[in-house]
């Protein structure tokens with residue numbers, strides 16, 4: 060196993076899939092000679108050429124729309140949205156076209172839409188968003204959000220091989236800050252729809268994904284010193300989410316905090332909380348709690364942004380309330 | 385407009401005439417089924433516009449990809465679709481191409497290389513451009529063709545799609561079906577340039593304005609664009625001017641269209657235009673006309689009968705097929 064950053068793992072996943080399968084092509088802004096705004100596709104144009112690494116105009120709707128058209132005719136495009144915030148420009152193509160084609164016509168639409176998301180990098184309201192919940196509501200889409208380099212690579216490769224449109228939210232705060240061991244096997248994938256226990260525990264579960272997996276792990280570490288063992292369940296896939304893993308964890312700990320960086324109201328956490336209440340009510344010793352980013356746009360100035368984020372302290376506080384309930 | 389020379393054979397011209405009349409007959413049958421309460425969804429007709437729809441699709445080969453929109457009954461038929469499939473669609477039957485999921489002429493056919501549209505106007509333009517890019521990347525000589533109304537041409541995807549096609553030199557043809565009204569909105573409230581095709585200059589691609597009531601003229605213009613695209617010279621924008629000779633949909637009486645204008649355009653009914661052409665060329669007489677009409681009548685009758693006898697989908701099928 061090699062130790063890679065989260066960003067290198069995404070890169071390597073794409074490179075391997077492009078080497079394995081000639082039908083995998085990339086579309087996006089500044090992804091060619093420049094190597095992408097975050098350098099995820101650095102060197103790709105040299106290895107795969109401009110026919111497979113397609114620099115596009117600033118046209119998110121056309122990037123995704125064209126990816127859909129290419130997917131209908133034999134290709135497996137990976138569309139890069141430069142910042143996840145701009146995915147709303149392509150919302151119509153993703154939600155109306157990509158998501159419905161298989162249901163209406165029975166044609167697979169094997170596209171991956173990669174979107175660097177998240178706050179903590181002082182990007183302000185339009186370079187910090189976590190728009191996953193805008194898509195988890197939509198039948199026909201799959202949505203993944205890895206937290207570790209191994210998951211980032213494995214999910215990327217699984218997404219490319221999937222015959223459905225997959226939205227791949229990569230958290231840009233993690234790009235160079237998180238390193239980890241990554242399997243080098245060409246056929247290593249992380250199956251879509253399978254969660255992962257990142258830390259086992261018996262007293263409470265934090266169900267989370269993306270950047271807040273790391274927040275939850277730090278909070279669990281703090282609470283462990285006080286004698287409470289908190290389980291951290293990383294969803295990894297937000298649609299279709301791993302129902303069994305959630306039920307199993309609730310069965311072990313009987314107390315749940317759902318945590319994500321995205322704003323709380325109407326977020327993925329609401330769905331998970333409702334699912335647990337519907338299906339494991341008798342197992343619960345406390346109401347399912349939720350914690351997310353503030354219900355505001357993401358502010359720019361560092362003290363504001365820090366306050367906006369669901370911090371480790373806030374997670375610890377929420378877990379204490381949960382454990383004491 | 386002067387009649388141009390055409391490469392079409394006598395048989396092809398008669399086939400085009402047949403397709404124009406078939407399109408009208410299919411749509412009139414759909415209206416009948418609608419009035420009988422058998423068709424429950426929206427009915428958008430192409431009366432007055434058949435020449436553009438038929439003529440453009442007729443210029444494509446089987447392996448070229450057609451992206452029709454909401455009034456392109458004629459394009460489906462010209463690409464080889466059966467009237468029965470269209471009736472099944474409107475009737476929402478289990479064995480309709482979309483298996484009852486999508487209404488009317490919103491449907492695909494893999495074997496004919498037809499990709500159906502979503503209702504969101506303009507949304508198919510980038511998808512059709514992607515299909516064209518796929519043809520180019522795969523080293524094939526095929527093209528993709530999409531339609532757009534003059535109303536839909538004001539949607540952002542028109543710009544994003546056409547511009548991407550232009551920089552990629554994608555083998556793509558966009559045919560603007562300018563029928564003077566977008567629902568109730570007249571052209572002067574839709575765009576301020578003289579013609580939509582004037583925009584081609586802005587994308588650095590050729591544009592051609594044609595008489596959209598003359599199927600031969602449309603065919604020739606599209607054919608030229610197709611050949612250009614096959615040579616690797618990129619996309620073309622074509623604007624076909626014509627008139628929607630019905631309401632926006634079956635429930636709309638189009639009172640907002642001045643009577644004078646209607647009368648004027650009735651003279652340019654695409655079926656009349658083609659009939660005049662064929663008669664002038666000595667290709668059509670009463671006997672041939674009657675043969676065509678009888679053939680269409682037979683085909684429609686048979687198709688309707690079969691379609692009505694087809695089962696509705698099982699309710700629980702609604703839950704199937706969201707994912708591949």
Ligand SMILES: Cc1ncc(C[n+]2csc(CCOP(=O)(O)OP(=O)(O)O)c2C)c(N)n1
Nearest residue numbers: 455503504505533534535536563565566567
């Ligand atoms: C994005 C979008 N907005 C509104 C509509 C509703 N709508 C359907 S057809 C139509 C008029 C379209 O006019 P035009 O594009 O000129 O085509 P025509 O119907 O005249 O053939 C409208 C407003 C729609 N389908 N999609």
